[in-house]
Amino acid sequence: MSLSRADRGLRVDAARLWRTLDEYARYGATAAGGVSRPVFSPPDLAIRRRFSDDCRALGLDVSVDAAANVFCARPGSDRTLPRILIGSHLDSVPDGGRYDGALGVVCGLEVMRTLVELDRATRHTIDLVSLTGEEATSFGTSTFGSRALAGRLPDVSDNALPDGWTVRQALHDAGGEWDDLHAMSTAREPLACFLEAHIEQGTRLEATGRALAPVSGVCGIYRHRIVFHGTPGHIGTTSMSERRDALRAAALFILAVPALPAAVAAADPSATATVGYLNVTPNSPNVIPGRVTLVTDLRSADATLLAALAEGAAAEARRAARDTGTEVEITTMLDQGPVVFDARVRIVMAAVLEDLGEGGTELTSQAGHDAVHLGALAPAAMLFVRCRGGVSHNPDESVQPADAALAADALLRAVLAIDASPDFDAPGVPLS
Numbered sequence: 404m405s406l407s408r409a410d411r412g413l414r415v416d417a418a419r420l421w422r423t424l425d426e427y428a429r430y431g432a433t434a435a436g437g438v439s440r441p442v443f444s445p446p447d448l449a450i451r452r453r454f455s456d457d458c459r460a461l462g463l464d465v466s467v468d469a470a471a472n473v474f475c476a477r478p479g480s481d482r483t484l485p486r487i488l489i490g491s492h493l494d495s496v497p498d499g500g501r502y503d504g505a506l507g508v509v510c511g512l513e514v515m516r517t518l519v520e521l522d523r524a525t526r527h528t529i530d531l532v533s534l535t536g537e538e539a540t541s542f543g544t545s546t547f548g549s550r551a552l553a554g555r556l557p558d559v560s561d562n563a564l565p566d567g568w569t570v571r572q573a574l575h576d577a578g579g580e581w582d583d584l585h586a587m588s589t590a591r592e593p594l595a596c597f598l599e600a601h602i603e604q605g606t607r608l609e610a611t612g613r614a615l616a617p618v619s620g621v622c623g624i625y626r627h628r629i630v631f632h633g634t635p636g637h638i639g640t641t642s643m644s645e646r647r648d649a650l651r652a653a654a655l656f657i658l659a660v661p662a663l664p665a666a667v668a669a670a671d672p673s674a675t676a677t678v679g680y681l682n683v684t685p686n687s688p689n690v691i692p693g694r695v696t697l698v699t700d701l702r703s704a705d706a707t708l709l710a711a712l713a714e715g716a717a718a719e720a721r722r723a724a725r726d727t728g729t730e731v732e733i734t735t736m737l738d739q740g741p742v743v744f745d746a747r748v749r750i751v752m753a754a755v756l757e758d759l760g761e762g763g764t765e766l767t768s769q770a771g772h773d774a775v776h777l778g779a780l781a782p783a784a785m786l787f788v789r790c791r792g793g794v795s796h797n798p799d800e801s802v803q804p805a806d807a808a809l810a811a812d813a814l815l816r817a818v819l820a821i822d823a824s825p826d827f828d829a830p831g832v833p834l835s
Contacts, residue, residue, distance in 0.1 A: 410819045411758065413521070415513045417808035423509050424807065427453070427493070428501040437798025438505075440495040442536035442547065443564060443573035450493050451577065454533050457512060461519045463531070469587040470551035471535045471579035477515060479528040479822075485593040485830045486530045487821055488781070489514065489814060491601060492537035492548070492773060499538075500800020502807075506788060507600040508533050510811040517815055525822045527595055534773045535577070542570050549773035553780055554588040593830035594781035596748050598817055599774045600810045601785060602802060606793035607766055614806040615813060617752040618785035619765035621775050622673070623709040623741035625701040629656070629720050630732040635685060635693030647728045650683055650692035655723040657681075660699060663715045667708040673769055674703040676712060698736065704767045706740050713738075742775045745782030747826055752784050755816045759809065770795075781831035786813055 430453065431438040431446030440446040451473055455465050458475035466474050476486070491507025511531040518529065536547030542562035550556040560571040560581045571581045608616055633649035657678045664674040680698040699716050703709040717733050724731035749765065756762055766787055774783045788810045791801040821827050 415811040420513045435798035442494040467578035469583035471577035472548040473533040475531045485595040488597045490532035513811045549776035553776040595827040596782040597777040602790040603787040604795035608789040615761040620743040621768040622704045626737040627699040632730040636691045649695040652723045652727040652729040653695040659719040748784035
């Protein structure tokens, strides 16, 4: 790690960082103490404006791309060098927590404030980004902004939001433009790397007494859409032997899903299998369910094991249909393989944490992140921050102020180490 003694002594303003996190949590604040900022909602648009204003106050160059990603750049001394990109997202799940995504953006903002206050020049332009719509949405996609940058965004332009607006309309209202997305993804500026700080959303750090950890990569995610088709009928006049109950088939399947990871546990003890969505039709108390739609979510850090989980889930769905006299329709919604982050950036991050007294084993993320898609454009790495009880997507999400400050310190040092290294002077080509 190439850092001077002076740079090793740099620290962010911990009190200001925590104060900013508290202020940002007022946007979409809920009575339970969390936040509710779904993408393109009024609180999401309001915090975008606040973030942009904070960056303009630092003299950063603020711009919004076609996907409504907000970029805030501090020019480097050598404009021929690729940019170092840092950041995360400011949207949240409904009734979520204060720190998922926002911690990474505010840590990045504190890095920028520190560089400006110290008048610390960098060779590379440092770009802070708030990415659009990382969380899963009602209109059928997640990691909206990073997918758009990587040219991976499906056509959801005419899909509707809860307020009836289409994605195309809502994107325009946020400063983006659907018809310009393709041109944006093909004309993007070169990146040296992408760094993202994020709460762990798990208990591994807490269990080992660590505040921070480098992240080796992100698990693969496979989602099925499964529809059981039965025959609706009167619950009183249809005998039990004559029924083709779609909900009974779904129940049998749901009970079988949690056992699937046991088949791969020896090779991947972190593998998971979940049914998180269920829709029953006609959903009436006196009608036998005729159709049930559900979505499975399967996760593993190993591509072969993920495929085994997917096949196992499909087999259980067919078995449940056979045992109940129903029919089943199985389609793939998402097949996202595991991602291993770039070794060069991981080495820098590990060295920074070692220098801060936070050395230790890398962790694999069991949640999806924007770094997955930006890692297809340039070397990427993540930094996990301890959160109490592993609670996330919940108003009880909690981070210690000292841990947040340490994460911002680590991000600052990683930025300066990468800026000083000639290994990142050419546009990044991702390597595992």
